[in-house]
Amino acid sequence: MPEVGASGRPRWRRRRLDWARPLREEGQEPDPRFSFANERTFLAWIRTSLALIALGLGIDSFATDIPSWSRRSLAGLVTVLGGILAALSFGRWFRAELAMRRSSPLPLNLLAPLLAYGLALMAGLVLVIVVASQ
Amino acid sequence: MTGVSTPGDPGLQNERTTLAWSRTTLSIVGLGALAAKESDSVVLGGTLLLVVGVATLAIADQTNRRHRRRNLRLRTGESVDAFAEIAITTAIVVLLATVGLVAGVT
Numbered sequence: 001m002p003e004v005g006a007s008g009r010p011r012w013r014r015r016r017l018d019w020a021r022p023l024r025e026e027g028q029e030p031d032p033r034f035s036f037a038n039e040r041t042f043l044a045w046i047r048t049s050l051a052l053i054a055l056g057l058g059i060d061s062f063a064t065d066i067p068s069w070s071r072r073s074l075a076g077l078v079t080v081l082g083g084i085l086a087a088l089s090f091g092r093w094f095r096a097e098l099a100m101r102r103s104s105p106l107p108l109n110l111l112a113p114l115l116a117y118g119l120a121l122m123a124g125l126v127l128v129i130v131v132a133s134q
Numbered sequence: 135m136t137g138v139s140t141p142g143d144p145g146l147q148n149e150r151t152t153l154a155w156s157r158t159t160l161s162i163v164g165l166g167a168l169a170a171k172e173s174d175s176v177v178l179g180g181t182l183l184l185v186v187g188v189a190t191l192a193i194a195d196q197t198n199r200r201h202r203r204r205n206l207r208l209r210t211g212e213s214v215d216a217f218a219e220i221a222i223t224t225a226i227v228v229l230l231a232t233v234g235l236v237a238g239v240t
Contacts (some may be wrong), residue, residue: 023217032147033145033147036147036148036150036151037147039151039154039216039220040150040151040154042220043151043154043155043157043158043223044154046158046161046223046224046227047157047158047161049227049231050158050161050162050164050165050227050230051161053165053227053230053231053234054164054165054168056234056235056238057165057168057169057172057234057238058168060172060234060237060238061172072238075238076235076238079231079234079235079238080231080235082227082231083227083228083231083232083235086224086227086228086231087224087228089224090220090221090224093220
């Protein structure tokens with residue numbers, strides 16, 4: 001068992017700055033499997049964001065045969081979507097962790113609708129670009 | 135009970151999560167390399183590569199330690215969340231998106 005310090009917490013724990021105090025002081029410890037699942041969900045959203053950012057980069061670099069305005073707007077839209085998803089995914093993770101600690105229902109979030117409608121918007125933009133270039 | 139190495143990782147959740155971190159870190163490195171390659175300015179590309187490289191090494195190192203720390207915490211019943219790492223990862227990805235946007239616009 002880890003050696004316990006005067007505060008009742010293990011010694012090796014006290015040395016680290018506890019970033020997560022606002023989270024840790026709330027409710028009670030959820031089943032670790034749920035925390036892990038929450039974290040993996042966050043990472044999946046991050047990988048989605050990274051894919052979108054990479055797509056934006058690729059469009060900007062390689063789609064040279066379409067007019068500059070359309071290339072930039074498409075690349076910009078995709079990149080912004082990726083950035084927003086990344087930022088929101090942190091909020092989702094935090095609120096989900098909080099809800100698990102309080103044993104309350106997991107909050108709804110904007111991420112899935114944003115991704116879905118964002119992709120639809122992208123498709124629409126691509127359609128416009130293709131039609132306009134005829 | 136000392137000296138017995140218990141699995142301490144129900145459903146291999148810790149391992150799965152660490153692997154997810156590895157996948158994500160790899161994706162960040164890949165994106166950073168792509169961005170550095172495609173950037174017109176050598177200074178920007180080089181800086182980006184350096185920043186992403188260092189950040190990734192730090193994350194990879196932390197991932198390893200966190201994996202072990204969590205196995206420990208699973209036994210003591212302490213919290214297993216990774217608040218700091220998650221916040222830093224979010225910041226890095228948002229930064230990459232910003233750089234990508236700025237580089238595209240200019």
